[in-house]
Amino acid sequence: MTLVSAAGFAEAERAAAAIDIAGVTKAYGQGENRFVALKNVSMTIRDNEFFTLLGPSGCGKTTLLRILAGFEAVTEGKVALFGQNIAGLPANKRSVNTVFQHYALFPHMTVAENVAYGLHRLKRPADEIKRTVACTLELVKMDRFVDRRPGQLSGGQQQRVALARALAPHPKVLLLDEPLSALDLKLRQAMRTELKHLQKATGITFVFVTHDQEEALSMSDRIAVMSEGQVQQVGTPTQIYEYPVNRFVASFIGDANFIDVEIEEVERGVATCRTARGLMLEADNLAGHKPGGRSTLFLRPEKVRLSSVGGFGTPGKVQTVDYLGQSTFYHVDIGEDSPVMVEARNQDNGDFAYKVGDAVSVGFGSGALRILAQ
Template identity: 50%
Template sequence: MFGTGANAFRALDDVSVDIQKNEFFTLLGPSGCGKTTLLRLIAGFEQPSSGAVLLDGIDLSSKPPYQRPVNTVFQNYALFPHMTVSENISFGLEMLGRPKEQIKSVTAEMLRLVRLEAMADRRITQISGGQQQRVALARALAPQPKVLLLDEPLSALDLQLRKEMQLELKRLQTDTGITFVFVTHDQDEALTMSDRIAVMNGGEILQIGSPREIYDKPKHRFVAGFIGEINLLPAKAAGEGEYMIAGVGGLRSDDRSGLGMGAAAMIAVRPERIRIVTPTPGALPGVVSNVVYHGTDTIVHFKLADGVEMRARLQNNTAQSRSFAKGDEIGWSVDASSVSVLADDPS
């Protein structure tokens, strides 16, 4: 809770999460959802108004940041421009009063880990943004914290370098065995690096799962729409695993929602899971409204009889990738395993 009286607002609402040892855990969500506040609570930069922060069963809530076995890598890296790469990495160890031989040994190991041995004597102003990011990581890892917190550290890098550093971060986490807690609003980063993802919105954690679980089986409309492209279809339950789509027909789902007959539901289907076929009595009908070529695949936009817009993503190396034109009547289908029933009220 921040502020008092009429100006008070709740940044996090009854958030509880277990992060495993040696896990790459990502807090994913839009700006203002509470993910950085949660990170700052773990670091000790903020104090919880209720609840506790536990590490190995020990309550850290009353301990200041410097007394926690936790380090943080910030967006701006906070490196010392007047120091060399080696001096930046060793700085934290010197502040902790570690022996000189240990500082020398650990610094050399960190340089090897982030592949910057050749840059050891260069000043920060003499290396690239991606190399600076590696220095910040090495400095944070040098004291061997139990947890490393990363607050959108890749956001200042260009796209290609950001993709390269995603793989580097995952490699570093695997090589060191340290628990990484990573904050981002970028779904690709989260899917690429994480062992598990917590999707946040409005100060709440909506769903926690592996990247595959979050992508393939979203439980909330927000989660479905925030990660990847999605088709959302209003429907009514027509029996266990059966859902009727207005003006189209029925879809089956492996999800067991427990909704009663006729209850409103919201169905989610990823565009790449849709198959387009010639119109037949067994296929659901649609009419093509647009076709967009993307090189490796083609997006076919089509409308259902009640006006609902749908998208199918077809790989261009398959038989499905034949030419479509606006106004074509098509049939479409999707496996029951690829149909999700969302928990949110569709109204």
């Protein structure tokens, strides 16, 4: 391996797809005790991509990561790494490294020795190991701590060492199993930027597992949202947030309003819909629903507009006010089964624009309402 500088690793010719996952099912146990953790999962992870597996606990994301690492075998299906079927390949034969949630550093070794460990196992020449350790520690900004042991480092510093150890052999794919979960909020936010920078600097495909929606949105090139062992949607952060395919994705990524409707008319991609209480609303009909069917409208709270009574929109009354610092959440009763959530930036003087009991008008901007595909 050739390391050209701490700014990045040497580029190599790569195929368009780093990982192909086709029809993967993973089951544990037999008969009545059989549990299916993954159900016919298929997706392609591109080369030089920051790809995130996102979902709640128990959705199967860590199981899928362990299959990619070689720690679990598939029950059915195929997994290919740059075109090579690796479903039956042992973990130590794959060009894949993993950064675990708790780092798993060797406490008796120095920082430099921890980073060099994998290179020694690969029987790399001594001079190459020395250069690689120095370059990789510089890349993660830990070159000043080469002689310290893990117990002498903060949590964030330990994470950087774990990253350096995983990056040093220059794997084709780096797997990251919730590596930020043990850090405090401010450090997590700082490390998001660092991880994205490392991915771009090294050119290595990162596969990141998290249940944190904000992490996924801020770092990822693409996201796979998972639930109950199945992939619900794969897309860019914008696609996942703005155009969720179903109610689970819409509710798991951020906050969302849902309004059950009957579609009255469709014209040029816009559907006129009637709610259970007779309110008429227009919504983008990207999924191509037909008139006469029932469906669900989706609306982000920050896309709802509040104004004083008499303004343009639907009349309502403020039920609750939740102050969040930069913004305030209002729950507004518009006569439907559930109140509408509205997120509004706070006034410059910090006062609330509205208080509980205020009569208001609720406006839905053009394109803010969308009909869910499923």
